[in-house]
Amino acid sequence: MSERLPAEFAAALAATDARRRHIGAKVHYxxxxxxxxxxxxxxxxxxxxxxxxxxxxxQTSGRGRLGRTWxxxxxxxxxxxIVLRDRSAAPFLTLAGGVAVVEGVRAATGLPLEIxxxxxxxxxxxxxxxxxxxxxxxxxxxxxxxxxxxxxILGIGINLSPAAYPPDVANRAxxxxxxxxxxxxxxxxxxxxxxxxxxxxxxxxxxxxxxxxTRWRALAPSASGTSVECETPGGRLNGVAAGIDESGALLVRxxxxxxxIISGEVVWKQAK
Ligand code: BTN
Numbered sequence: 001m002s003e004r005l006p007a008e009f010a011a012a013l014a015a016t017d018a019r020r021r022h023i024g025a026k027v028h029y030x031x032x033x034x035x036x037x038x039x040x041x042x043x044x045x046x047x048x049x050x051x052x053x054x055x056x057x058x059q060t061s062g063r064g065r066l067g068r069t070w071x072x073x074x075x076x077x078x079x080x081x082i083v084l085r086d087r088s089a090a091p092f093l094t095l096a097g098g099v100a101v102v103e104g105v106r107a108a109t110g111l112p113l114e115i116x117x118x119x120x121x122x123x124x125x126x127x128x129x130x131x132x133x134x135x136x137x138x139x140x141x142x143x144x145x146x147x148x149x150x151x152x153i154l155g156i157g158i159n160l161s162p163a164a165y166p167p168d169v170a171n172r173a174x175x176x177x178x179x180x181x182x183x184x185x186x187x188x189x190x191x192x193x194x195x196x197x198x199x200x201x202x203x204x205x206x207x208x209x210x211x212x213x214t215r216w217r218a219l220a221p222s223a224s225g226t227s228v229e230c231e232t233p234g235g236r237l238n239g240v241a242a243g244i245d246e247s248g249a250l251l252v253r254x255x256x257x258x259x260x261i262i263s264g265e266v267v268w269k270q271a272k
Contacts, residue, residue, distance in 0.1 A: 012187030097138035104193030133174035
């Protein structure tokens with residue numbers, strides 16, 4: 001059973017009601033759960049409406065892409081999942097999640113961030129030697145039956161404070177508070193990310209993906225012109241990123257040919 005939504009979340013959500021439309025109209029809060037993606041999946045299987053949000057203050061089995069663990073200690077991060085059902089939006093939800101996090105964090109805190117394909121939200125390039133550090137990640141998980149797609153659970157993890165990530169990833173991760181050098185309220189970050197997601201979903205519901213793709217490209221400068229190394233089913237490949245195509249696949253120039261990367265691990269060898 002979900003618990004009473006903490007006042008800081010309730011107040012921030014109330015202040016963004018009109019802009020969020022149905023995203024977060026229903027919110028289930030847990031002080032601790034296994035994985036908000038699993039809980040949201042169960043709500044979705046039981047008929048939860050599009051836009052239903054599950055949020056937890058801690059996860060015991062938070063997961064990331066490629067089978068990784070998403071470290072989710074109490075109160076240090078935002079751990080949330082959104083039930084989405086619109087089939088036309090489904091192929092673009094990972095990209096929409098990344099854009100929503102960048103837009104929402106900026107609106108709530110002023111911190112500018114960037115996207116690293118496909119779904120990492122990282123600190124902005126300073127043109128100096130400091131590497132970009134990961135602040136947030138997006139994990140979209142689809143559920144289908146013989147009748148087709150039933151729902152997608154869009155999971156978002158955002159590091160609010162340095163305690164949100166383990167010491168062994170400290171040189172690759174950061175948090176909103178570490179970047180800003182001050183404390184931030186979780187409520188406005190949650191509410192603004194959901195409001196930004198609502199904005200990105202509107203054109204997708206009409207079958208229009210170009211507003212999202214344009215916004216994503218503007219927020220992901222490293223997706224063009226950066227040297228990358230990709231693990232693909234056909235083996236390792238070295239090339240230069242050449243942006244995303246209309247389906248969100250990363251294009252990589254390898255000599256005279258262009259490869260489409262649809263998933264997997266991409267190592268960015270030279271920050272742009
Ligand atoms: C990644 O970058 O690897 C994606 C991380 C996604 C983490 C979030 S936290 C909320 C939701 N529940 C999970 O178990 N995972 C996602």
